[in-house]
Amino acid sequence: MPANTEAAVLTAHNAALDLRELPLPRELEPGAALVGLTCATLCGTDVHLWSGQMTFPGMLPMVLGHEMVGEVLATGPGTTDVFGREITAGERIGWSESTCGRCHGCAILREPVACEHRGYGFLQRADRFPYATGGLARHCYVTPGAAKLLLPADVGDTLASMSGCAGKTVLRAIDRAGGIRPGSTVVIQGSGALGVFATAVARISGAAAVITVGGPDSRLAVAKRFGATATVSLTSDAQERIEQVRELTGGRGADHVFDFAGGPTIGTEAVAFAAQRGTLAVVGSTGPQPSLVPLGTVMGKELTVVGSLNGDISDYHRSVEFFRAFADRMPWGDLFSEPVGLSGASARIESMSRFDELKAVVDPRLP
Helix, strand or coil, X not given: CCCEEEEEEXXXXXXXXXXXXXXXXXXXXXXXXXXXEEEEECCHHHHHHHHCCCCCCCCCCEECCCCEEEEEEEECCCCECCCCXXXXXXXXXXXXXXXXXXXXXXXXXXXXXXXXXXXXXXXXXCCCCCCCCCCCECEEEECXXXXXXXXXXXXXXXXXXXXXXXXXXXXXXXXXXXXXXXXXXXEEECCCHHHHHHHHXXXXXXXXXXXXXXXXXXXXXXXXXCCCCXXXXXXXXXXXXXXXXXXXXXXXXXXEEEECCCCCCHHHHHHHHEEEEEEEXXXXXXXXXXXXXXXXXXXXXXXXXEECCCCCHHHHHHHHHHHHHCCCCCCHHHHECCCECHXXXXXXXXXXXXXXXXXXXXXXXXX
């Protein structure tokens, strides 16, 4: 096993990533795996962490990237995937974040996303054991508590990697909202990777109309390629957007509204977009800033409002199976940029922050 690995380390917000060597554990714990990464896809959360829009005390230095897949180099004793299948060297795996299995969220709620000690992509420092746990590295230490999944050969690296956050987040949100009724009208707030994927899922699920609200125009054009029947640009103001959606839905509003964007006016707009007895799923509104939500309208419309937080290994598995089932239904490759090596990761994060690309791809094996 290698003793060290190269990683692109975030040492300061809004600054170039630092290429440095990180130590790898000399021995693998029971249930752990050491993986040679073959693909990492960058998420909007990575951009927020890089820019400092999302930050936590004592989080730096860290290795960004929480969507990744790779080839197993070695495993600790008793390492299996979630189905109990032995994981051996040479196999390709993906994984969800680690959970403790003993807290109230794990043991009583039976919800991995509610784990009090949930290890996610921004909770492991790069200067502490096990050092390399993020996607922007040549090797990754997959901890014992991480739920692992042997990947099918017919789902490529980019889609399997995206399933680790974007894919599972969208599918969990739709499930939390009770699914999408065939023939219904859907509004997707947000035209990033989550919003575009959600647009595609809504159409595949049988929605008669899918209205994607977002920007810039280049991303709205992508949303149309992924099934949007209409788009509403953020160049208009909030009231104009509400009027546009009202016109597009014949004055009735949308049966399903999904927030994949966040922002100060999202809550007000989402409630206005929704039809009587519609459903609203809140996914993108994160952070400490309060959002205005007209509760009187929620009551008057008898809306169902649910929150949805990321996803767990079951959602990851469903995302992988979704891409297996619908591999030919959408131009999935259009979501991703050309792969770069670790040396190009900084430029790609900056590009995503300018909305120049939807989903950057890093292949740590490249120069």
